[in-house]
Amino acid sequence: MNTISIKRVYEPEDATDGFRILIDKLWPRGMAKAKADIAFWAKFIAPSTELREWFGHKPENFPIFVQKYTEELEDNPETEGFIALCKRQLKENNVTLLYGAKDEVHNQAVVLKNFIETKLKTT
Structure with a gap:
């Protein structure tokens, strides 16, 4: 089974990246x-x-950010299609979620990866 990983967009491409998706708004x-x-x-x-903007990449805000971003994902009408895209890609490739934040622990890619993996386990 192929995997979902996260990576800073500034890191060089790797052969194991597979399907690379930028998940930043900007x-x-x-x-x-x-x-x-x-x-x-x-x-x-x-x-x-x-x-x-509220999160501001402040680690102390991360627990609430996780909750609020998860709620946004649940309410986003495009989330289901995005998860379906990831699922299709995972049949042939790894999927790498790319983000720009400097903090590799407290960012939206961490939340999104966990969200997708949870959804894929329940489908």
């Missing part, structure tokens, strides 16, 4: 589109601007 600073080697930009799956 294009990463200083990253040329040609250099990013992204298969799909899923800005619709990113946290809302209000939630992202």
Whole structure:
């Protein structure tokens, strides 16, 4: 079975990345589109601007961010289609969720990966 992983978009592409999806609402600073080697930009799956700005990448806000972003994912009409895309890709490739944040522990990719994996186990 192929896997879902997360990675900073600034890290070089690796042969094991498989299908690379940018999950940020905004294009990463200083990253040329040609250099990013992204298969799909899923800005619709990113946290809302209000939630992202409130979170501010502050680790102390992360527990509440997880709860609120999970609620947004549950309410997002495009989430089901995004999970279906990931599921299709996982049949042939690994899926790598790309994000721009510096903090590798407290970011939306961590939340989204767990959310997708939980949904895939229940379908």
